[in-house]
Amino acid sequence: xxxxxxxxMAGIAFGAMGMAAPAFAQTVIKVWSIxxxxxxxxxxxxxxxxxxxxxxxxIDYRIVPFDDLVNEALRAFATGQAPxxxxxxxxxxxxxxxRGAFLDITERAxxxxxxxxxxxxxxxxxxxxxDGKLFGLPKYTDTIALFYNKDLFAKAGIAEPPQTWSxxxxxxxxxxxxxxxxxxxxxxxxxxxxxxxxxxPWIQMAGGNYDNVNVPGAVEAxxxxxxxxxxxxxxxDVLSLGQWDSTGTFNSGNAAMAISGPWELNRMATDAxxxxxxxxxxxxxxxxxRSSALGGFNWGIFATTKHPDEAxxxxxxxxxxxxxxxPEFSSIPARNDIALPETGVPLKDAALKVxxxxxxxxxxxxxxxxxxxxxxxxxxxxxxxxxxQVPAQQALDQAQATxxxxxx
Amino acid sequence: MxxxxxxxxxxIGFDLILVGAAMLFLLALAGLPLVYNVLxxxxxxxxxxxxxxxxxxxxxxxxxxxxxxxxxxxxxxNTLIFVFASMAGQxxxxxxxxxxxxxxxxxxxxxxxxxxxxxxxxxxxxxxxWSWILxxxxxxxxxILKSLGLIQATVFWKSDPNFALWSVVIANIWLGLAxxxxxxxxxxxxxxxxxxEAAELDGANAFQRFWTITLPMMRSTIGAVLxxxxxxxxxxxxLFPALTEGGPANTSTVAGYWAWQxxxxxxxxxxxxTISVMMxxxxxxxxxxxxxxxxxxxxx
Numbered sequence: 001x002x003x004x005x006x007x008x009m010a011g012i013a014f015g016a017m018g019m020a021a022p023a024f025a026q027t028v029i030k031v032w033s034i035x036x037x038x039x040x041x042x043x044x045x046x047x048x049x050x051x052x053x054x055x056x057x058x059i060d061y062r063i064v065p066f067d068d069l070v071n072e073a074l075r076a077f078a079t080g081q082a083p084x085x086x087x088x089x090x091x092x093x094x095x096x097x098x099r100g101a102f103l104d105i106t107e108r109a110x111x112x113x114x115x116x117x118x119x120x121x122x123x124x125x126x127x128x129x130x131d132g133k134l135f136g137l138p139k140y141t142d143t144i145a146l147f148y149n150k151d152l153f154a155k156a157g158i159a160e161p162p163q164t165w166s167x168x169x170x171x172x173x174x175x176x177x178x179x180x181x182x183x184x185x186x187x188x189x190x191x192x193x194x195x196x197x198x199x200x201p202w203i204q205m206a207g208g209n210y211d212n213v214n215v216p217g218a219v220e221a222x223x224x225x226x227x228x229x230x231x232x233x234x235x236x237d238v239l240s241l242g243q244w245d246s247t248g249t250f251n252s253g254n255a256a257m258a259i260s261g262p263w264e265l266n267r268m269a270t271d272a273x274x275x276x277x278x279x280x281x282x283x284x285x286x287x288x289x290r291s292s293a294l295g296g297f298n299w300g301i302f303a304t305t306k307h308p309d310e311a312x313x314x315x316x317x318x319x320x321x322x323x324x325x326x327p328e329f330s331s332i333p334a335r336n337d338i339a340l341p342e343t344g345v346p347l348k349d350a351a352l353k354v355x356x357x358x359x360x361x362x363x364x365x366x367x368x369x370x371x372x373x374x375x376x377x378x379x380x381x382x383x384x385x386x387x388x389q390v391p392a393q394q395a396l397d398q399a400q401a402t403x404x405x406x407x408x
Numbered sequence: 409m410x411x412x413x414x415x416x417x418x419x420i421g422f423d424l425i426l427v428g429a430a431m432l433f434l435l436a437l438a439g440l441p442l443v444y445n446v447l448x449x450x451x452x453x454x455x456x457x458x459x460x461x462x463x464x465x466x467x468x469x470x471x472x473x474x475x476x477x478x479x480x481x482x483x484x485x486n487t488l489i490f491v492f493a494s495m496a497g498q499x500x501x502x503x504x505x506x507x508x509x510x511x512x513x514x515x516x517x518x519x520x521x522x523x524x525x526x527x528x529x530x531x532x533x534x535x536x537x538w539s540w541i542l543x544x545x546x547x548x549x550x551x552i553l554k555s556l557g558l559i560q561a562t563v564f565w566k567s568d569p570n571f572a573l574w575s576v577v578i579a580n581i582w583l584g585l586a587x588x589x590x591x592x593x594x595x596x597x598x599x600x601x602x603x604x605e606a607a608e609l610d611g612a613n614a615f616q617r618f619w620t621i622t623l624p625m626m627r628s629t630i631g632a633v634l635x636x637x638x639x640x641x642x643x644x645x646x647l648f649p650a651l652t653e654g655g656p657a658n659t660s661t662v663a664g665y666w667a668w669q670x671x672x673x674x675x676x677x678x679x680x681x682t683i684s685v686m687m688x689x690x691x692x693x694x695x696x697x698x699x700x701x702x703x704x705x706x707x708x
Binding site: 240 | 455456457458459478479543544545564566567568569572652653654655656657658659672673674675676
């Protein structure tokens with residue numbers, strides 16, 4: 001008897017809760033991003049601020065580690081558990097948008113007061129577009145350029161950073177000094193996306209692209225890289241070092257030049273105890289065509305979302321805060337209508353101007369739904385040449401055949 | 409009826425229940441994923457059909473595609489080198505250490521206990537530590553070799569195609585050493601002392617005692633250690649992303665890492681499943697050899 005009584009009470013209690021709930025009804029928008037894993041980032045900070053506004057939308061934010069992001073998203077999407085909004089690395093975006101996994105926001109964006117697609121740089125905008133439709137919005141962008149140690153340049157009597165590929169090889173050789181453990185240059189030729197990220201611009205400068213990798217200039221470029229490693233002007237460990245670790249040797253004064261991106265600026269400003277500057281990537285010939293890699297993340301709304309309107313509102317809120325992107329988070333907005341304020345650190349401000357210039361030449365990787373396989377063909381060929389296992393032409397022909405098989 | 413119930417309490421029925429529970433458990437936890445994996449290797453899989461069981465049949469297309477990959481034979485060769493070199497290193501050094509610590513000297517068991525540290529540490533941590541040790545320009549290992557005068561120029565353990573695989577082998581031997589030593593120590597301790605005393609009285613030297621007593625008496629232990637070593641080495645994964653990421657140019661990619669790369673970096677889940685089915689066949693073959701080789705063993 002007592003038990004039934006209790007059960008009845010519990011029933012009433014639950015019923016009351018159920019009835020009370022609609023009064024607090026809020027639409028929960030799930031957002032996934034890598035931000036906030038180490039330090040406060042864009043998505044976690046903005047989501048918190050959005051929730052504090054107490055609208056009828058609440059963001060349920062989750063940090064996903066960079067390496068697991070695409071996997072988790074694929075699995076979640078396959079099992080119908082996808083979040084409403086996700087922020088992805090730009091080459092991974094086409095995998096989802098090309099298959100209709102992301103919501104087509106072309107019309108919503110056109111009708112929006114906050115979003116204006118005409119202000120975005122062409123590359124980032126391409127990476128969120130597929131088949132003429134808009135499947136997301138760029139979050140921020142970055143690219144790579146040449147960092148150089150001005151003190152070491154002055155000591156070696158070199159006035160200017162190298163302008164062409166062959167100058168780069170010569171300059172690196174001149175700056176190499178085994179007695180002080182100094183390499184001429186450091187970069188990342190790792191077996192992974194970073195390797196492709198660093199080598200693809202060279203292919204593009206020579207008139208090639210991701211689906212046309214065996215152009216003569218691409219062969220010349222990789223042979224130049226090999227010459228640098230063979231002459232010990234760069235450590236052979238560039239084959240296994242990521243960009244962050246690779247640039248670490250530049251910061252410690254053990255490399256006179258480094259190829260990396262603006263994400264290095266904060267650390268370099270404190271770590272590097274010498275005068276440094278940033279130059280545009282050297283071109284194949286004097287005044288030749290420029291190119292650079294396009295990095296950065298995008299926002300996308302999953303097509304499976306039950307609250308597309310609310311999710312779009314959240315997206316609009318994120319975009320409306322783009323002006324804070326650089327001052328607060330050291331990320332460069334992917335749009336040309338935001339003037340980046342001075343940071344008060346002269347070296348950083350000077351560097352930022354070069355990166356903004358370099359961004360004009362940045363080209364997205366792909367977009368292609370099977371980008372990861374294309375990328376592997378490129379970095380495999382690059383590594384085969386750099387380790388001297390396969391001649392440059394042959395390796396790139398092989399990569400081209402593999403890529404043709406993927407792109408059809 | 410009561411006889412049946414009785415047999416459930418203490419009799420053949422009780423045994424059947426225990427065995428049956430274990431079998432059910434195995435089927436659910438090992439069998440189903442295995443079947444799913446084999447099934448996947450014969451299907452066309454993409455991100456939209458990842459969660460479903462019924463997918464277009466692909467026949468042997470995935471197998472043909474995997475073998476046709478330019479790196480297939482390189483990966484096969486690497487896998488064999490990695491497995492046999494790691495197992496040989498772990499076993500020989502582990503056995504030597506087990507015999508060394510079986511001698512009674514002060515502190516023997518304490519120092520042996522310290523060796524277990526490597527076994528307790530996660531593979532990724534071990535990988536990160538060895539990654540620093542084996543670093544080219546500022547690595548400890550190179551510094552030691554240079555100060556000993558063994559090498560003149562810097563050896564790039566992780567980035568030289570001749571050494572990359574071996575740098576993972578070295579780390580893996582260190583990782584698996586303690587486990588081998590522990591199992592072999594137990595086997596050593598189980599050999600009756602009086603056998604050695606008798607042999608010594610008959611004038612057998614240390615090598616003869618090892619060859620005629622230790623090795624035959626430890627036959628089953630050695631078999632178990634080697635087969636566990638094979639399985640452990642084939643499933644070794646953590647060290648690869650931490651040390652070489654399969655590079656340079658796939659020279660340190662082994663089957664297990666390749667399967668992971670296919671599934672979770674290239675999102676080609678069917679090929680990933682296909683590679684793991686191929687590995688499974690290899691392990692199955694090795695276990696059959698192991699079971700057959702210990703079949704005639706004298707028990708007791």
